[in-house]
Amino acid sequence: MQASEVEKPRIVILISGTGSNMVAIAEALQKEESDSGIDAEIVGVISNRPTATGLEKAQAMGLHTDIIDHTLYASRDEFDHALIRMIEDLNPDVVVLAGFMRILTADFTRYYEGRLLNIHPSLLPKYQGLNTHQRALDAGDDIHGVTVHFVTEELDGGPNAIQAIVPILDVDNAQNLQQRVHAQEHIIYPIAVKWFCEGRLTMKGNEALLDNKVLPATGIQLQS
Ligand code: GRF
Secondary structure, three states: OOHHHOOOOEEEEEEOOOOHHHHHHHHHHHOOOOOOOOOOEEEEEEEOOOOOHHHHHHHHOOOOEEEOOHHHOOOHHHHHHHHHHHHHOOOOOEEEEOOOOOOOOHHHHHHOOOOEEEEEOOOOOOOOOOOHHHHHHHOOOOEEEEEEEEOOOOOOOOOEEEEEEEEOOOOOOHHHHHHHHHHHHHHHHHHHHHHHHOOOEEEEOOEEEEOOEEOOOOOEEEEO
16 A cells, blocks of 8 residues: 555544634644644534534635534433444544533543543643633632643543643733633644644553653643
């Protein structure tokens, strides 16, 4: 087989909103020849919200999109099984949660174990769940940040791959802190997806590995 015939890793991205992380990853794919580029293919962007503005951005980038409206399903189980069927039609190697605002069932997370990534706006394990920026400010923390991690059954609890640390300034409020964190998200998510697509980032047991070396609990840390 010629090198050019080798199938690229297939990425499915799940969104619920603006999709700026999805765009950051898609842009990294467009730069596949550069050091920060990703040699892979986004085979679908799926939103559980029909009005998600990220859908238009994906279409403008020529990406295939699907909608699966969670409000049309009687239970979380039914929705997650339908979502698995929709994803499986796209035959992905990795499923990337990029602002996908749904709690996933254990059936779903087990199905995609080791090939399901998420980005969470805090230095996990701190501040699982919502309102992370305000919670970091209320706690008087000096630093905050964002984490890309493998998804397991525990909400925001799977092993960390990479974190960006964002210093908290005296003048910060939740809004401007969120903006600085968001800017870092667009840097670290493409890095993590690139590592995964190159076969460098893996999960074994409840640990993340880079180049077959177990990562520290924080994941690789970048300072912003
Ligand atoms: C980000 O803040 C991410 O950390 C969280 O959801 C948000 C998604 O933003 N999981 P976007 O839709 O990628 O702009």
